Amino acid sequence: MQAPAITEKMPRLRLSAAAIYRLGVASRSIAAIAGGYVLAALATMLLSVCLPMARAEAVMTATLLSFAIYTCAVLWVFATGSALRAWLGLLIPGAVIAAILQWTGALSWSLA
Secondary structure, rough: OOOOOOOOOOOOOOOOOOOOOOOHHHHHHHHHHHHHHHHHHHHHHHHHOOOOHHHHHHHHHHHHHHHHHHHHHHHHHOOOOOOOHHHHHHHHHHHHHHHHHHOOOOOOOOOO
């Protein structure tokens, strides 16, 4: 016995221009807060490993620079033309930095 075929089409959800605008702003806000933080944290890890100075000074310098990196990331997110470009502008550099950290062995994925 086969299930009867449903021939009715589901009504398509239509968003108003204001709702689309609000979703774009919400997406950019999440990108700025979460994506900017992740990018700044990854850049801080890379700088603290790569800066040619004593370990404590390298970590302090990288931490201070992370505030500027986070600010630039937030500015980038709201200066771009679309939310997709904002996300890509954070994800691509973050992936490159994470790959460099993994390649140098500075990024450890173990929880032990």
